[in-house]
Amino acid sequence: MAADAKKGDRWTGWLFISPWLLGVAVLFVYPFFASLIWSFTEYDLLTSPRFVGADNYERIAREVLAGEGFGKALWNTFYYAAVSIPLSTMLAIALAVMLNWKVRGQALFRTLFYLPSMVPMVASSILWLWLLDPRDGMLNAVLALFYETPPLWFQGMQEGVSLSTPFQFGSKDGLTLMSLWGVGNFMLIYLAAIGDIDESLYQAAELDGAGVWQKFRNITLPMLSPIIFFNLILGIIQSVQAFTQVYIVSEGTGQPAESSLMISLQLFLAAFRDLEMGYASAIAWVLFVVLALATWGLFRSSRNWVHYRGGRLS
């Protein structure tokens, strides 16, 4: 290669990435440090920030212990993630496995399963508000057959997956149901991964007399485990970032009784309703640390259950 071409490359590389360089400086580096500094201040946007030490973090710690404010939001987000991620993982894998059966109209079924994921979140929130209306909703019309008092969904603070109010589904369970309906993206990822599994593995297992369940348990699941791992991380991030649907089904309040007040909404309200930018910044940093810890924990545990083709990595 000619020497002058190389010389040119040194600067053209930076030139090509310059839009992103500007972006990272303006949209990441500056906000990163600004929000870190503001988290130690009291700041209402109108007057300049006033240093208050670790007050905001102390307040967060108090709220976590008392289960109010941020503590409440943390619990809601945890409950939503802990219920919706396992359920949607199972559903997505089940759908992908079913779609992989060699049946007629496979493409049609794939489209049907995926279609709800193309419905904009605002529209699907409006739709489910109606379907899950406690009195006039479609789902409760069906559930009335099984319940004396059907669940309150978005108007209730109950938690259906619990020992104290089992099957009394409340606002977070409604959001979970919505997330299950929109499972199409995950399903497509699993579908592609199942298609990549070597057919000869199944043939060998059949020769050994393995049944349908055994093949799924001993071949499909282990082969999918890297993808499951990836999707679990994606799922955690998505539940923590859930905002639009939470905002719309509770009309931007997190009500009733703060039962649908997820972290994203709580942070938004603290910042732009209460103008407590310092406290909100501190929430963002606590959230960042919690997310990082959760991801790290998942990575640690993955050594025990994620199988990489051609041996384990790391």
Add this chain to the structure above:
Amino acid sequence: MALICVSGLFIWPLVLMLLASIKPAEQLTSDPFSLVPQSVELDNYQQALQAIPYMKYLANSIVLCVGSVIGTVVSCSLVAYGFARLKWRGRNLMFAILMGTMLLPWHVTMIPRFVLFSELGLYNHLAAIILPTFLGDAFYIFLLRQFFLAIPEEISEAARLDGLSEFGIYWRIVLPLSKPALITVAMFQLVASWNDFSSPLLYLSDHEKFPLAYGLEQFVSSYADQTHLLMAASVMFTIPMVLLFFVAQKSFTRGITMTGSK
């Protein structure tokens, strides 16, 4: 057949939405879930269009989508080219930083960005939402980089020997070869902009400037008991995305599966 039942469950809410949008209002209260509308009330759509400034919102949505798609495709393809097709000092470090920005939740940067954009006078302007797309997006850059890496280096070498500038190679050779990937990124951004609710909520205060995603939410609070109108408005808001999916199904599927198999 299990598949038919399960797919029925998935599609049923959409069928109900469609039916509710054409049923007369009285039927929706008396007998909301029957599969047979007493009459087809296309007038619901007419009313929904007038209940909110639908056309105004639609125009804003289109401006947002077109601006953001242009910004994303231009900036991300340039940056991805720099990372994939050029060798330079500091490239690996910069790429690590790029990947690192994906791990930072938006919560951390939201407030300072808002303050900055307000000080730049962008508050209550669509530009506050469009401009950042011209500064690249880590995920799309990563996606395009993977695609650019797969283009044989010999093609670039030959073009360099022919005296084509680096920008010329990007523009006349790499971009045309990458149409499928560019279309995937454009589609993803189009959907993201159409659906985006939180940015307008954050940056726009003036009804004149709302895009549909945000305007529709205003509709919910004021017309909560007018289900037929709400559903008609939702159907109109949803249909472009469904059509887009059918037209560009391949690009979507490829993009989504690429996410999983990094």
